[in-house]
Amino acid sequence: MTLSMKEKKILYAYGCLSHHNTVTRLKWLTALTVDPEAKRRMLGLARKVETEMNESWYEDFYHHLRMEMDEYRRLKRNLRVLKSYTDYEEDLYEEAV
Numbered sequence: 536m537t538l539s540m541k542e543k544k545i546l547y548a549y550g551c552l553s554h555h556n557t558v559t560r561l562k563w564l565t566a567l568t569v570d571p572e573a574k575r576r577m578l579g580l581a582r583k584v585e586t587e588m589n590e591s592w593y594e595d596f597y598h599h600l601r602m603e604m605d606e607y608r609r610l611k612r613n614l615r616v617l618k619s620y621t622d623y624e625e626d627l628y629e630e631a632v
Contacts, residue, residue, distance in 0.1 A: 536588060538583075
């Protein structure tokens with residue numbers, strides 16, 4: 536099963552170790568969502584998790600997703616810090632002129 540980054544972020548925020556509880560949460564979130572496009576995406580994710588994912592290996596999938604998203608957030612934070620301490624844009628502009 537392939538997931539987009541948006542789907543991974545949703546599962547990171549609202550998923551849990553229980554396959555059944557995760558599907559139930561996603562369906563409740565779908566019911567609470569007002570935007571039709573977001574509602575369609577949330578329902579699609581709920582159906583994907585329910586049909587394409589086997590309950591027996593969901594717990595391993597969930598741990599792998601948490602590790603991947605923790606690493607993603609750590610790298611994103613490091614990139615923000617690096618950009619804030621680097622004046623690379625000004626240096627490149629001066630060399631080009």
